[in-house]
Amino acid sequence: MKSWLTLIHYGSTLSRFSVLPMLLSALSLIFQPSEWNIVLTMFFIAVIIWGINSFIAYITKSYKNSKLLRGDDAIIVTLTWVLTIVFSAIPFVVIMDFNWVQSIFEATSGWTTTGLSVVNVEQSNYTILLYRSLMQFFGGVGIVLIVFTLLSDSYGLKLYSQEGHNDRLLPNILKSARLIFLIYFGYVVTGILGYVVLGMSWFDAINISMAALSTGGFATRANSMAYYQSGSIEWFTMLLMILGSTNFAAHLLLIRRQFRQFIKTSEFKLLCGALLLSTLFILLTQTTIDHVSLRTALFEAVSAITTTGFQTTSYSIWRPLWVLVLILLMIIGGGSGSTAGGIKQSRLVVVLKSMQMHFQRYNLPRQVMKESSMHDSSGQSFIIQKTLAYDSVLYVMIYLLILTIGTIIISTQGYTLLDSFFEFASSLGTVGTSVGVIAFNASNVVLVTSTLGMLLGRLEILVVISALMTLKQRLFHSFK
Numbered sequence: 001m002k003s004w005l006t007l008i009h010y011g012s013t014l015s016r017f018s019v020l021p022m023l024l025s026a027l028s029l030i031f032q033p034s035e036w037n038i039v040l041t042m043f044f045i046a047v048i049i050w051g052i053n054s055f056i057a058y059i060t061k062s063y064k065n066s067k068l069l070r071g072d073d074a075i076i077v078t079l080t081w082v083l084t085i086v087f088s089a090i091p092f093v094v095i096m097d098f099n100w101v102q103s104i105f106e107a108t109s110g111w112t113t114t115g116l117s118v119v120n121v122e123q124s125n126y127t128i129l130l131y132r133s134l135m136q137f138f139g140g141v142g143i144v145l146i147v148f149t150l151l152s153d154s155y156g157l158k159l160y161s162q163e164g165h166n167d168r169l170l171p172n173i174l175k176s177a178r179l180i181f182l183i184y185f186g187y188v189v190t191g192i193l194g195y196v197v198l199g200m201s202w203f204d205a206i207n208i209s210m211a212a213l214s215t216g217g218f219a220t221r222a223n224s225m226a227y228y229q230s231g232s233i234e235w236f237t238m239l240l241m242i243l244g245s246t247n248f249a250a251h252l253l254l255i256r257r258q259f260r261q262f263i264k265t266s267e268f269k270l271l272c273g274a275l276l277l278s279t280l281f282i283l284l285t286q287t288t289i290d291h292v293s294l295r296t297a298l299f300e301a302v303s304a305i306t307t308t309g310f311q312t313t314s315y316s317i318w319r320p321l322w323v324l325v326l327i328l329l330m331i332i333g334g335g336s337g338s339t340a341g342g343i344k345q346s347r348l349v350v351v352l353k354s355m356q357m358h359f360q361r362y363n364l365p366r367q368v369m370k371e372s373s374m375h376d377s378s379g380q381s382f383i384i385q386k387t388l389a390y391d392s393v394l395y396v397m398i399y400l401l402i403l404t405i406g407t408i409i410i411s412t413q414g415y416t417l418l419d420s421f422f423e424f425a426s427s428l429g430t431v432g433t434s435v436g437v438i439a440f441n442a443s444n445v446v447l448v449t450s451t452l453g454m455l456l457g458r459l460e461i462l463v464v465i466s467a468l469m470t471l472k473q474r475l476f477h478s479f480k
Contacts, residue, residue: 003069003474009060010076014143015083016053019046021110021134022091028126031203038127042091049087071470078467080143081459085111088135095128102440105447110135111143112458113339115217115309115432116450118440122222126203132218133207139458140214140244140339141184180248183255184339187213191240198233212240215340217309217432224311231295234312238302242271245306245334247346247377266374267335267345274332275301278325290319304329307341309432316435320418323435327422330429331403337377341430341457343399347392349374354389398461402453403428409449410437427453 023046026039085107092103102118109116113136121129191209196202204220211218221227225237243251246267253262262268275298282297296313303310304326315323333342353372372384406424411417415437423437427450437446456464 003072005060006063007072007075007079009057009063011079011083012053012056012060014076014080015087016050016057017138017143018084018087019050020138021088021131022046022049024134025127025131028130032126035125035127038095038125041095042127042131045090045094049090071466071473074463074466075470078459078464081111081455084143085455091128091131096124101444101447101451105451106132107135108451108454109432110216110218111139112430112454113139113214113216113307113341114427114430114454114457115211115219116427116434116438116454117218117432118438118442118447120222120440121220129207129218129220130203133210133216136214136216136218137188137210140216141181183248183251184213187240187243191236194236195233198230198236200228200233208237209240212237212308212310213244213339215241215244215306215308215334215338215430217303219310225299226312234295234299237310238299241302241306241308241310244308245271245338245340247335247337249337249377250335253377261375264375265377266349267377270332270345270349271305271335274305274329278305278329281325282322285319285321290317292318292322300326301329303433304431305332305342306334307429307431309426311433315422315433323418323422326433327425330425330431330433331399333429335377341428343396344460346374346376347395350384350389350392351396353384354393357384395460395462398465399428402456402461406449406453410446413443413446424450424453427451428457430454430457 022042025042028035029039085104088107088111089100089103092098092106093100096103096119098106098118105116106118108114110132115136117132119128119132188209191213192202192205195205195209200208207218207220208225210216217224219225219227225234228234250262250265250268253259253265278301279294279297282292282301283294286292292313299310299312302308307330315326331343332348333344334340336344336346353374357372373381374384375381403421403425406428407417407421410424411420415423419435419437422433422435423446425431426433438450
């Protein structure tokens with residue numbers, strides 16, 4: 001019983017910060033003062049959620065310093081994300097009159113920085129639009145990191161790494177968390193100012209900047225980035241998307257002007273190679289009938305591999321082979337320790353290097369073989385160990401297995417296999433691009449499947465599996 005109360009304490013303490021986007025959405029009054037009643041409703045919802053969670057955290061605070069058992073960190077992170085999503089769904093139920101499946105889907109898409117949506121942005125109020133963008137802003141760095149930034153590292157445990165932050169920028173976790181948030185916030189502010197200079201309205205600039213840096217993809221216009229018809233805005237957005245999908249540790253190299261070390265990182269090389277090959281393939285295989293410009297091809301490729309989900313074109317007019325290219329980019333995903341999803345570029349580098357070593361064993365004498373190495377996000381080189389290679393290959397296999405299962409489930413609802421593959425790859429990779437399967441009137445099967453895919457993709461699957469296995473063992477021993 002003691003261990004359960006400890007889990008409840010941490011879950012309630014962390015998930016109460018789900019109210020931050022609700023409270024900050026009041027800034028919409030600057031742009032639309034007539035929405036004060038919606039803001040007031042959002043405020044009351046936030047107060048109730050904060051009050052309930054604070055009360056639970058208070059009555060269980062004596063269990064705060066209890067020793068955690070093996071697997072508790074995974075349970076706490078998973079529980080926190082689930083509670084945060086449920087609480088964040090309430091405004092959609094109350095204000096938008098969505099059902100719970102639609103509301104939880106939208107909240108999951110926001111916090112996991114996916115960007116798939118069932119909201120009609122052209123008819124939605126400013127408060128809800130800003131609320132969605134704020135969920136992506138905070139979801140990009142993660143709930144645990146927010147707590148680190150605002151409180152202290154007393155809630156650290158192993159939660160920091162479980163949520164996907166695999167690099168410490170500084171020796172102290174608390175200082176690392178605050179530095180990450182400072183870098184992230186600085187980029188967002190720069191993005192806002194850049195968009196305004198390029199002709200975007202302040203409201204759109206705030207929302208799009210948060211969505212781009214969080215690699216989220218929620219847009220304020222139904223046509224996404226195609227609405228603006230601006231090459232300069234699209235090029236600037238590509239830069240922000242790439243920055244958002246870059247490991248935060250690598251950003252330190254840029255800030256310190258260590259550009260050579262940054263360029264040498266294996267993830268950056270893979271990113272450049274994937275973008276170059278995919279863009280060239282699209283351009284070289286097009287005809288006069290389905291002409292696509294260099295800017296459009298590159299934008300869609302960047303949006304896919306950074307798992308942002310902004311679009312400048314409709315995929316309904318794209319050739320199926322090009323759609324498959326985008327799916328492959330979505331599966332690859334962004335940099336480890338970034339706001340992006342997917343398998344992550346570092347894992348793919350490890351797998352490719354391991355394959356290279358494996359083939360060399362059959363063709364080269366042992367004395368001339370070299371150990372496979374890669375440059376990490378700090379610019380340092382290290383040898384790829386067998387354990388790391390095994391873990392990476394295992395993760396890729398599990399990822400592809402879940403991708404296959406999700407694709408099959410969605411296809412049972414009457415969609416083509418390619419459309420189902422694209423849509424679930426977008427969900428699991430927390431990308432957000434869509435070929436039209438996800439919509440307000442989509443079936444509950446599609447929405448629930450995509451919701452689970454988004455959550456698994458954001459927590460990188462193994463955390464959720466670890467949490468479920470630990471819970472199973474606990475329940476078994478409880479009833480034994």
